[in-house]
Amino acid sequence: MTSASKVDALSSPELSVKLFVTDATKVDLEELIPVFHRWIREDLLEDEVAIDVAGYAHVPKGPGVTLICDHAHYAFDERAGRFGLRYRGRRVARGSGKDAIVGAFRRVLRGAALLEKEPALAGKYRFATGRIEFGISDRLLAPSGAETLAALRPTLEAALKEVYEAPAKSIALASGPREPLLAAVEAGASPSVDALLDRLAAVAR
Amino acid sequence: MSGGAMKGPSWAEKLADRMPEELRREIDIFETQMELRRRSEVDEKLFAETRLRRGVYGQRYDNGHRYDGERTRHLGYREHPTKGVDTVWDAPGMVRIKIPYGAMTREQMDVLAALAEDYSDGISHVTTRQDIQLHFVHIEDTPDLMRRLAAVGITTREACGNSIRNITGCPLAGVCKTEAFDISPYAEATMRFLLGHPDVQDFGRKVKPAFSGCAHEACGLVNMHDFGYIAKTRSENGKTRKGFAFYVGGGLGAIPHEAQLVSEFVTQEELLPLTQAVCRVFARLGEKENRGRARIKFLVAKLGIEEFRELVFEERAKLPHDPRWTAYIADLPKYKETALKSGAPLPPAKNGEHSSAFRAWYRSNVRPQRQEGYAVVTVKLPLGDITSDQMRALADVAGEFTGDNVRLTVEQNIVLRWIREADLPKLHAALEAIDLSEAGAEGIGDLTSCPGTDTCKLGIASSRGLTAELRKEVAKLDLASDDALKGLRIKSSGCFNSCGQHHIADLGFYGISRKKGNRLVPHFQVVLGGKWTENAGSFGLATLAIPSKNIPEVVRRVTSRFAKERAGDESFTAFIERLGKVEVKSFLQDLTEIPSYEEDPSYYSDWGDPRVYTMDDYGEGECAGEIVPLIEFGLQASEREVFEAQLFFDAGDFDQAKSMAYRAMLTAAKSLVKTEFLDITDDVNHIVKEFRARFHDTKRFHDKFAGAKFANYLFAAHEVSGNGGRQDLARQRVQEAQLFIEAAYACYEKMSTTGAPA
Structure with a gap:
């Protein structure tokens, strides 16, 4: 066993999950700025200390519009040319192992549900759940590579099974060695955002 | 997975062999200073200036409050000591990374890309002084961030604070x-x-x-x-x-x-x-x-x-x-830059060979070098922002076409130098693939902006929001019909402090606020006719304050009038001078009108920020740093050293504990001497001799009751330094050092009250 695989990549707080929108042509990054400001004003992300909104609509394929919180970033980004909502933990690990991954899913799904129901967006934003992106932005604990992914695969699979109630169809490395670790996940099911949230709420009970 | 798993090495361990010793030591010291501040063992002002001199800057809302559009809210950070006056420890801040004269290697670009992803929001922001700024960085990440920079030869030291900032230089030098x-x-x-x-x-x-x-x-x-x-x-x-x-x-x-x-x-x-x-x-x-x-x-x-x-x-x-x-x-x-390839001119184009995009880019972003067959290519960055993916890809492009010949510019762009002219079409295609081939560099479409209210505590109006809007406005101008417009420069600052360099732009704007009824309205002061050439040859004419939402119309009117009325090849500066302040005011005067909130509420919020405009988030900036007398830095260093001595002692390394305690006393003594004798050297005999003559023999260091006792601790340690490390002697030396430092503080206090130099 090499040193990288011995390291607990999932002890990093920097876990991320991205859900992609179903119709990228409807995306207008600038209209998301007032939406995220309202989230802050109305405390819609109850367990986050939401600080500010960073707007990068002028940067192609960038972080888009990012809601900066004390322990997370919620970015409606366009990385690699694909629009979606990305939750990324920051600073403080929220749970460990499988629970940390499920927690990241819960948070991104909550954000996606808010966007789907956002009155100002009039239902333009819908999220697919069948293909998602999982990542760890921590080059020290989780360097991008097959070895790291292999080491965390069993825990990731267990978490995906808990979220989707079905085993994942595929998990593949989606990042180069100089990038943060990213895995493209094809889930075993593609329920609605609300259905997944309901399921996770039931599991939590 | 977590069962039986172990933590990997820290960045400090992983990079130990790659960091220059001096930088490694400095970063360790900063980490210790952070720890001391967490324990409230260092004064907050002193720590603020210390962190500023490490490039760790405050950011908007770091006082723990933010206006949400309806009211100012308390942000629920965990309780911690502050990291400066009214600055919450947990609040994210900015890190400024000095890139001397803008010169970057591909390896450095790779690391900068990684740092922006790991500690910031995935954006590296190029400043008007050839720095890179990362925003929303947490202070506990800064030592590792610095280590990763140090491993590729970059320091953040003195990037902020009252010190020598980044040394900028012409990006075309050479x-x-x-x-x-x-x-x-x-x-x-x-x-x-x-x-x-x-x-x-x-x-x-x-x-x-x-x-x-x-x-x-x-x-x-x-x-x-x-x-x-x-x-x-x-x-x-x-x-x-x-x-x-x-x-x-x-x-x-x-x-x-x-x-x-x-x-x-x-x-x-x-x-x-x-x-x-x-x-x-x-x-x-x-x-x-x-x-x-x-x-x-x-x-x-x-x-x-x-x-x-x-x-x-x-x-x-x-x-x-x-x-x-x-x-x-x-x-x-x-010192010599090496071209990756031998120079070769761009072959004459055959009919239709190059796309219109290439031709536009070639006209505005390519400049022939002094060296035949080579060109400098400007990579235009919108608002100075580049994503980590782009930065990495640009490093690869540089690797293919020029190697490490990359520089940042004060117009918030990046230049690739020593590009073989014959490679330009291929280079354009490579840049196009990573969305970095925008034409219009160094002209009206290449707008400059400071961070403004997006992240700066001093920001009054949204210079970035305005600049993003003006980018769209400028794109609509008919530049093909008038070459003179192409070369105009637009620069915006969020306040009068001019980080966006508005004074030397043709069209400059800086943020101010005005009241209409009982509501505030974001405005920009319009500054026209500054001179960019001749090393910022002259400053523009402040004309009048215009509501933020009317600034795009200012640009439309001024550029249109210049295009129509300029005499021959009259420069914009000369045109504005000829027009005169009275005329300029008169033709922009109607734009100062503000509709009531009920008529048009959009005037009462800023570009890119839908919140009702306020000055409630305006804070005390850290640009000025904290005024901390030099001696206080020295005494702080001595305290940190005695803390480290204690750590050595606790770890059973008594020899190091003794040696570090002795060093702490020397540092405190040197700080006192330095108040009178700036050229005191680091030679220990010199320090002790000067300290003895100036503070011991004059009895200024004497304690009211203990007399010369504390000074004698230093003299004794000096005489026996270097002997072995017994536990009891080490403990005694550490305790003596603590008392010596206390005495040094008391002496400094006496000097301050008697008006002696400090």
Whole structure:
């Protein structure tokens, strides 16, 4: 066993999950700025200390519009040319192992549900759940590579099974060695955002 | 997975062999200072200035409050000691990374990309002073961030605070057709000499230096810098000598000052000592209390350049010799950029060979080098922002076309130098693939902006929001029909402090606020006709305050009138002068009108920020740093050393504990001596001798009851230093060091109350 695989990549707080929108042509990054400001004003992300909104609509394929919180970033980004909502933990690990991954899913799904129901967006934003992106932005604990992914695969699979109630169809490395670790996940099911949230709420009970 | 898993090595361990020892040690020290501040064992002002001098800056809302559009809310950070006055420890901040004269290697670009992803929001922001800024960074991440930079030869030291800031330089240095010679190795030598130099630690405010290769072009912007150097040559006895015209006291800010000439020709032998002499004069005579008048420009204005010059040359004559003044000259011939490929011209285009996008890009973003067959290519960054994916990909593009010949510019762009002209079509395609092939560099579509209210505590209006909007506006202009419009420059600042360099733009804007009824409305002051060329040759004319939402119309009207009415090849500066302030005001006057909130609420919020506009988030900036007497840094260092001595003791390393405790006493003693004798060396015998003569023999260090007891701890340690480390002796030495430092503080306090220099 090499040193990288011995390291607990999932002890990093920097876990991320991205859900992609179903119709990228409807995306207008600038209209998301007032939406995220309202989230802050109305405390819609109850367990986050939401600080500010960073707007990068002028940067192609960038972080888009990012809601900066004390322990997370919620970015409606366009990385690699694909629009979606990305939750990324920051600073403080929220749970460990499988629970940390499920927690990241819960948070991104909550954000996606808010966007789907956002009155100002009039239902333009819908999220697919069948293909998602999982990542760890921590080059020290989780360097991008097959070895790291292999080491965390069993825990990731267990978490995906808990979220989707079905085993994942595929998990593949989606990042180069100089990038943060990213895995493209094809889930075993593609329920609605609300259905997944309901399921996770039931599991939590 | 977690069962049986283990933590990997830390960055400190992983990079131990790659960091220069001095940087490694400095970062460890900063981490210890953070720990001491967490325990409230370091004063918050002192820690604030300490972190600023490490490039760790505050950011908007870091006082723990934010206006949400309806009310100011308390942000629920965990309780912690502050990291500065009214600055919450947990609040994210900005890290400024100095890139001297903008020169970056591909390896450095790779690391910068990674840091932006790991600690920030995935964006590297290029500043108007060739720095990279990362925003939303948490202070606990900064030591590792610095280590990763140190491993590729970058330091954040003195990127902020009252010190020598990044040394900027013409990004075309070495390849420019009009330069006297390449300023790059001189900027590098000056940076190395001044970094951490004892004579730059006691300024009342920051100092920004800039190097330029010639007087005519804009690139170095020497006229608006605290220290400015313009390369010149002179013929002496049939030989060509290299040197610099040396200027001081330039600056923008609320009231711009043009730099004044200190010396017409400073030889390369005198470059560093004369700079050092200026630093000493500024440290000694510059304002320390009133921060608004503490920049060197105010000292120069107060004394007059003649008296200032006299003082500088007097100081120069007194300086103790330093071999580093000239040591760098022997290394100058070694400085050389290497082209990746041999030069070759761009072959004449066959019909339809190049796309219109390539042709537009070629016209605006490509500049032939002095060296035949090569070109400099400007990679235009919107608002100075580049994603980590782009930065990495750009490093790869550089690797394919030019190697490490990459520089940041003060117009918030990146240039690739030594590009073989024949490769330009391929390079354009490669840049197009990563969305970095936008045409219009160095012209009206290449707008500059400081961070403004997006992240800056001092921001009054959203300069970035405005700039993003003006980018769209400019894209609609008919530039094809009028070449003169293409070359205009638009620059915006969020406040009067001019980080966006609005004074030297053709169309400059800086944020202010105005009241309408009982509501505030974001405005920009319109500054027209500044001169970018001739090293920021002259400053623009402030005309009138216009609501933020009407600024795009200002741009439309002014550019349209210039296009229609300019006489022949009249410059924009000359056109505005001819028009006169009265006429300019008159044709923009109607734009000052503000509809009521009920008529149009959009006027009451800013570009890119839908919240109802307020000044409630305006805070005290950290640009001015904290005024901390030099001695307090020394005493703080001694406290940190005694803390480290205690750690060695706890770890059972008694020899190191003793040695570090002795060093702590020396540091405290040296700090006291330095209040009277700036040139005290690091030689331990010298320190002890001077301390004895100045503080022990005069009884100034004596305790009211214990007399010379505490001073004797130092003398005893000095006499027996180097012997082995017994536990009881080590404990005693650490305790003595703590008492010695307390006595040093008491002595400093007595000096302060009796008015002795501190």
